[in-house]
Amino acid sequence: MYEPVRTVSEFESALLQILHCLLGRAPLSQALPLVLRYRRRPVGLSRDAAALVQDALAKGLVSLLVKQGGWKRARHLCGREVRDGRLWQRTPARQLGLQFSANSLDFLMWLTSANLTDPKIQWRSSVAAPLTLGDRLLLFLALDAVRGSAAEPTLAGKSPFADHPLCRLAFPDTFADQNAALQADLDFAPWMTGTAASILESMQDRLAERWVELERAKASIVSPQRMTALAAQQQSVLDAFLDAAHGLERRDLARFLLKAASLLLRDGCEARSWVASLDTSRLPLASRLQVYQAALTLLSQVDRLKRWQAEAQCVGYVDPEYAASQLWKSDWQQYDGDRVCRVAERVRGELIPAAATHPT
Amino acid sequence: MSRAYRIRVRESLRRVVRAGDGVSTQLQILPILPVEEFAELLARQLRSRGFQRQGDTASRRAGQTTVTVDLKTGTVHVRAEVSEVVDLQAKDERRIYDDGDPSRRKVEASMRKRLRENLEKDADRLEASLQQRVTDQLEKQLADLWRELDQATNRATAEALKQKAAQIGQIKQMSDDPEQGSLTIVLEV
Numbered sequence: 085m086y087e088p089v090r091t092v093s094e095f096e097s098a099l100l101q102i103l104h105c106l107l108g109r110a111p112l113s114q115a116l117p118l119v120l121r122y123r124r125r126p127v128g129l130s131r132d133a134a135a136l137v138q139d140a141l142a143k144g145l146v147s148l149l150v151k152q153g154g155w156k157r158a159r160h161l162c163g164r165e166v167r168d169g170r171l172w173q174r175t176p177a178r179q180l181g182l183q184f185s186a187n188s189l190d191f192l193m194w195l196t197s198a199n200l201t202d203p204k205i206q207w208r209s210s211v212a213a214p215l216t217l218g219d220r221l222l223l224f225l226a227l228d229a230v231r232g233s234a235a236e237p238t239l240a241g242k243s244p245f246a247d248h249p250l251c252r253l254a255f256p257d258t259f260a261d262q263n264a265a266l267q268a269d270l271d272f273a274p275w276m277t278g279t280a281a282s283i284l285e286s287m288q289d290r291l292a293e294r295w296v297e298l299e300r301a302k303a304s305i306v307s308p309q310r311m312t313a314l315a316a317q318q319q320s321v322l323d324a325f326l327d328a329a330h331g332l333e334r335r336d337l338a339r340f341l342l343k344a345a346s347l348l349l350r351d352g353c354e355a356r357s358w359v360a361s362l363d364t365s366r367l368p369l370a371s372r373l374q375v376y377q378a379a380l381t382l383l384s385q386v387d388r389l390k391r392w393q394a395e396a397q398c399v400g401y402v403d404p405e406y407a408a409s410q411l412w413k414s415d416w417q418q419y420d421g422d423r424v425c426r427v428a429e430r431v432r433g434e435l436i437p438a439a440a441t442h443p444t
Numbered sequence: 445m446s447r448a449y450r451i452r453v454r455e456s457l458r459r460v461v462r463a464g465d466g467v468s469t470q471l472q473i474l475p476i477l478p479v480e481e482f483a484e485l486l487a488r489q490l491r492s493r494g495f496q497r498q499g500d501t502a503s504r505r506a507g508q509t510t511v512t513v514d515l516k517t518g519t520v521h522v523r524a525e526v527s528e529v530v531d532l533q534a535k536d537e538r539r540i541y542d543d544g545d546p547s548r549r550k551v552e553a554s555m556r557k558r559l560r561e562n563l564e565k566d567a568d569r570l571e572a573s574l575q576q577r578v579t580d581q582l583e584k585q586l587a588d589l590w591r592e593l594d595q596a597t598n599r600a601t602a603e604a605l606k607q608k609a610a611q612i613g614q615i616k617q618m619s620d621d622p623e624q625g626s627l628t629i630v631l632e633v
Contacts, residue, residue, distance in 0.1 A: 365576050366572075366576070367579075368465050368579060369465045369466070369467050369579050369582050369583055369586075370466075370467045372579070372583065373467065433587075434587065437469075437586045437587050437589070437590035437591075
C-alpha cells in the first residue's frame with residue numbers, strides 16, 4: 085500500500101532524529117549535538133510529525149525490548165506459574181502494550197528545544213496527566229543516552245529521573261556522580277507486575293552487564309568519598325528492589341544480580357581489585373575498613389540472595405509458592421550460587437576482617 | 445652610609461611525634477555455656493597464644509600493637525601506638541644593606557620566625573607520615589590477627605560443645621577436626 089510522504093519542519097525533523105537515536109535505530113552520536121543546542125520550541129507538532137512519533141514509539145520500543153533480551157527463551161513467573169519462552173510467548177501480546185501520554189510528546193519537544201548543557205534547567209511537564217509506563221521508559225532511554233555527556237547533570241539528580249526506579253537501578257553511578265540525594269521511598273512494587281515486570285524480564289542481561297560494569301569500574305576509583313557515595317546509591321536501590329521482589333514473590337526479576345555476582349566472583353578473583361586505586365592513606369583504619377565495606381556493597385547483597393535460597397529449600401510441594409521457589413533454586417544452580425557465596429565470603433574476609441570498623 | 449651585612453640564622457626543633465590507631469570488633473560467641481564458663485575456655489585458648497589474663501580481659505602486646513579481648517562480651521580492641529623523637533635543623537643566610545641596627549634585627553627575627561614555621565611544618569609532615577605507617581602496619585596485621593582469634597574462639601566453642609554434650613548425656617563417639625573446623629558428637633541420652 086502506498087504511504088504518502090510526510091513533510092515535517094526542521095524542528096520536527098530534529099525531534100524525530102533524537103527519538104530514533106533513543107530507540108536505538110541510529111547512533112547516539114547523532115542525537116547528542118541536537119540536544120546540546122537551543123532551538124525555538126513551536127506551539128505544537130504537525131499531524132504528520134505526531135503520526136511519525138506515534139509510529140516510532142509503537143514499533144521502536146517493542147523492537148528495542150525484543151533486541152535487549154525479549155527474544156531470548158527464559159523462564160519467568162506469571163502469577164504462581166513458571167512460563168518458559170520468549171517474551172511474547174510467556175505473556176500474550178495484548179498484555180504487553182505500552183501506553184504513552186502527552187507527557188512523552190512534551191518531553192521530546194523539551195529535549196529538542198532545550199540546550200541540555202545548562203544544568204539549571206529541568207523538564208517539568210506542562211501536561212496534567214500522570215506519567216505512564218511508556219513515558220517512564222522513554223525517560224529511561226533518554227538518561228541512558230546522555231550518560232557521560234555534558235547533558236547528564238541536566239537530567240540526573242532531578243525529578244522525574246531522580247525518583248525513577250528503573251533509572252536508579254540501572255545507573256546508580258550516574259546519580260552518585262551528580263551527588264543526587266538518596267531516595268528513601270523508591271517504589272518498585274509497580275515494576276513487579278504486568279507490562280513493567282515484562283520490561284524487567286527483557287532487561288535482565290542488560291542489568292547484569294551494567295552491574296558488572298559498575299563493580300569493575302570501582303578498580304579505578306581513587307576518592308574514598310566517591311566510593312562511599314556510589315555504595316550508598318547502590319545499597320539504597322538494591323534494598324528497595326529486593327524488598328519488592330521478595331515481598332511480591334518475583335525473585336526471578338533479581339536474577340540479573342545473581343548473574344552479575346556469578347560473573348564477578350570467580351574462584352581466582354582478588355579483593356584488591358575492588359579497591360586497587362583507592363587512596364586511603366589519610367584515613368584512620370576504622371574509616372578505611374568502612375570504605376572497603378562500601379566498595380563491597382554488591383557482595384553483601386549476596387547474603388540476602390543466600391537467605392532466599394535457604395527459604396526456597398524449605399518450601400514444600402503443596403505450598404503455593406512452590407513453583408517460584410523451584411525457579412529460584414534453578415537459577416541458583418545455574419549461576420553456581422554456592423560458589424558465589426564462598427568467594428564473596430573470602431573476598432570480604434580479605435579486606436574486612438570480622439567487620440572491624442569501630443575506632444578506638 | 446650603607447653597609448653590607450650577611451645574616452646567618454640557624455634554628456632547631458626537637459619534638460616527640462606520636463601516632464596511634466585502633467579498631468574494635470566482636471568475636472562470634474555462641475550461647476552454649478554460661479558466660480563465665482565460656483570465658484574460662486576462651487581465656488585458656490588465648491593464654492596458649494601468648495595472651496595475659498587480667499580479670500575479665502586478656503591482652504597481648506607485640507611490638508607497637510596491643511590486642512585486648514573482653515572474655516565475657518567477646519569485644520576485641522586492637523590498638524597500635526608509636527612515638528619517635530625527631531630532631532630537625534635548618535639554616536638560612538641573607539645579605540642586606542642597611543643604615544642601622546634596627547633594620548638588621550628585624551630581618552633576623554623574620555628569618556628565624558620563618559625557619560621555625562618551616563620546621564614545625566616539617567615536623568607535622570613527619571607526624572602524618574608516621575601516622576600513615578602505623579595505620580598501614582595495623583591494617584596488614586588485622587587479617588592474621590583475626591584468623592588467630594577466630595581459631596581460638598572456634599576451639600573454645602568446640603570445648604564448650606563437648607562440655608554441654610557431656611551434661612546432656614553420655615558421649616558415645618566424638619570426632620574433632622580442627623583444620624576442617626568440624627566437630628561431631630554422638631550422644632546417648
